[in-house]
Amino acid sequence: MNKQSDSSADNTAATVTRKVSVAIIGAGTAGQNAFRQASKIYDDTVIINEGFWTTTCIAVGCMPSKLLIAAAERAHDANHSAEFGIHATTQIDGKQVMQRVRDERSHFASYIEKQVNSWPEHKKIAGHAHINEQGLIEVNDEVIEAAQIIVATGSSPSIPDGWADKLGDTMLTSDTIFEMPDLPKSLAVIGAGSIGLELAQAFKRLGVTVTLFNREKRVAGLADDDINDKAIACLNNELTMHLGSTIKDVGTRSAEDETAFIDYEDSAGESRQWQGEYVLVATGRRNNIKQLGVENLGVELDDKNRPKNLSKKTGQIGDLNVYIVGDANANIPLLHVASDEGYSAGSMVCKNTDDAYIRPPAIPFSIVFCSPQIVNVGKSLPEIQQDPELEYVIGSVSFDNQGRSRVMGVNCGLLHIYGCKKTDRVLGASMVGPDAEYIGHILATAITNDLSVKEMLDTPFYHPTILEGLRTALRDVQDKMEIPYQFHDTQEDNF
Template sequence: MTEPSDSTSDKITRRVAVAVIGAGTAGQNAFRQASKTTKNIVIINDGFWTTVCATVGCMPSKLLIAAANRAHEAKYSDQFGIHADVKIDGKQVMARVQAERNHFANSVKKQVEGWPADKKISGRAHINKDGLIEVNDELIKADKIIVATGSSPFIPDGWTNKLGNALLTSDNVFELSDLPISMAVIGAGSVGLELAQAFTRLGVSVTLFNRANRVGGLQDEDINKKAIDCLGNDLTMHLNSEIKDVGTQIDKDKNLAAFVKYKDKNGKEGQWQGEYVLVATGRRNNIEPLGIENLGVELDDKNRPKDLNINTGQIGDLEVYIVGDANAHIPLLHVASDEGFSAGSSVYPNNTDANIRPPSIPLSIVFCEPQIANVGMSLPEVQKSGLEYVIGSVSFDNQGRSRVMGVNCGLLHIYGCKKTDKILGASMVGPDAEYIAHILAVAITNDICIKALLDTPFYHPTILEGLRTALRDVQDKMAIPYQSYDTQQDGF
């Protein structure tokens, strides 16, 4: 880092060994770990001292989804001979989301409040040309800097002004005091898909738009097609559509309404009109305004830091570490947690490599119904690897326990390596995908071969028996099929 000039040095108000900028999941973990090796540390944060997950992300969205799934099960149990009239109290739904969200956020906040007051600074940090941190009235010289400034929802240019109060993002949608009447959701990634289905199941008239014919980030075309088929049962989707314009206008009842003008997959122009537009077009890292270039850090055309050590977050040989969503590597909570831990453990050489957590294998889950999960290598990555592989498959449409539960829609693909009998990756849409994905993640992480997985018990009747069927299909397509005494499909 650049050494400050003599004139600037006289103005320095604080000298620290480590400065952590950002107090989300990655920043908090980095601060805790670095504090074990030095007390000369400070953490600087602009905004709430909780985490995106607890405050505006994972937890409030799952609370909304929980309410939505209860409503859906109550309304659509006719096949079981159960008939009910369901009344949804939108204000009560949102009140519970906010109350429980606050419970989770306050738990995080309470931990932060236990940190020494002189180690915390509330304010927006900027790194000046001398590599010093400017925040409030302070000028801080840090030997090592850990950047964990997180990310923010991406909003296309001009949309904020055009939509005004009709614009929602994942940062403010959970502040609604009542369920809206109608909503357009732009973007069918994990956030857009989860919220679109949840609001639909809670009685909101929702239309989901996406520029690609793809949902949940799926890269296996067969799984993607199946997901669209399953989700289309209760979700109105305009996929492969181009948004031409958004804005507000006076409707026929002389009320201000939002609109979305689009061109559909057939090239036909259409217009949606309703109460809110929820923009879920991804998130962007909060790094560009920080002045990170003054530390010698170079960014690529997508604002991702170059020379990033994915094990520690360190940038080249600089005393700078960029972790969590700020590095735009893999913007997931468990990844941010591990990266913060590793960076905080790496700032001093007396920390051993045992404290550095290696990157975990890719694992992502979308909590729609049915769930979407991806683990390990994607199908395009497998195809590009040059490895000889097979695809084991199982449909959940007629899988025993899935049919019993009335959740029988889904498809699982497992990509197996013919040379090693190991799992390279998997993709699925279906019931209990979150659990199946974790089992596969454990297998990949620990190099467990497919034969060893098939030697473990699968209890009957469970949805997880579908995993066994897919593993058997992989094994049957290998050079030497696995011989099992139980040849029944899912044990029925």
């Protein structure tokens, strides 16, 4: 995309070395999907990438974290089965645990690498891309003029200013922690979002002394106070958490003694200090867009580096021939969203956009794979409460005495379903509990397909399953509607 320049700039204008129909910057989930779609029409599509040619999910996100969690669950089950009359102790080989994480990660990455290797070499450019004042892409020794540009540069860990220098080698992020050759002895985790919660609990279950810090008295960003309180109560059974604490300083004792420390105020305002081996900074991720030069394409960013005038369907910026997709747009930084956005943007740049398949924007849907799991689907409770047009009810079920959950010894949890009183539709839900990932998928399908609560209740619920808890919550929603649904089956799910 060539931007008009005045005559004074023409004298120093960069010389174009290649003209293409579509240039994609970034080869993660969104970028790869965009490249595949655009390449179906344009043979001169190029993809530019700096760093690994796999995805954030495979390299440093979803897959290595779930591999670590899988090991942690094995250890936890072995060490906590006394109530079933099974007594055992485990011997955890930290080096083997971490090696399996990397080996299996490489296995998953090999499929992506095979696909990337099948792409023509002249369409792949490895290097750092920058968009100059003319709107041209500079990378290595090339200057590329693209008719359409798709930005899919992903995200990186957000680290408070100065912490990297103060903590030195004792600082870890989700981008570096899986490279550790062995399990640490002690670990502070700063941030109780999805990354912080999952890794804190996993390392704790693998025998690491873990302390979790969070500025708010919340976990996983839960907006429903009752669900948040229940999640904290469930997690407190095994995690040491300092919620509502304020970090004042971080560092190491000295150049000779690399013990890490954290000076903080606890929730009561008392000054305290933590000391240990490593500090995992899990304070979120930021999109990799600030230094790219997208402003030279006419893109405006807000104070959080999020692009303005963004189409949530396609990632297009206003009426520009510019698309920003995946984590780069900081909309919903989840893999399935990045995949859909990349696919849609890659379809939109094709000549016949009337026939392009544009995936609709996904409803908000997040899962935290701690134990018990945490799920949010659809509208949050505050969003519903702020809408004066919505009359809502909350259907609830506790999993503390839910039949199958108690059988399995995983009976700690709470589900809230937010139902629309006028339409008999599910607006959203929030849950902490066993099998939350599956219950979340069912609710997401119901919202996406506009199913009524009655239609959901008309489907079978097999006994005894944890999913029967979903039926109880749906019944509670229906009972609070203006016209309650008459049930024929009165069997409760807790026996």
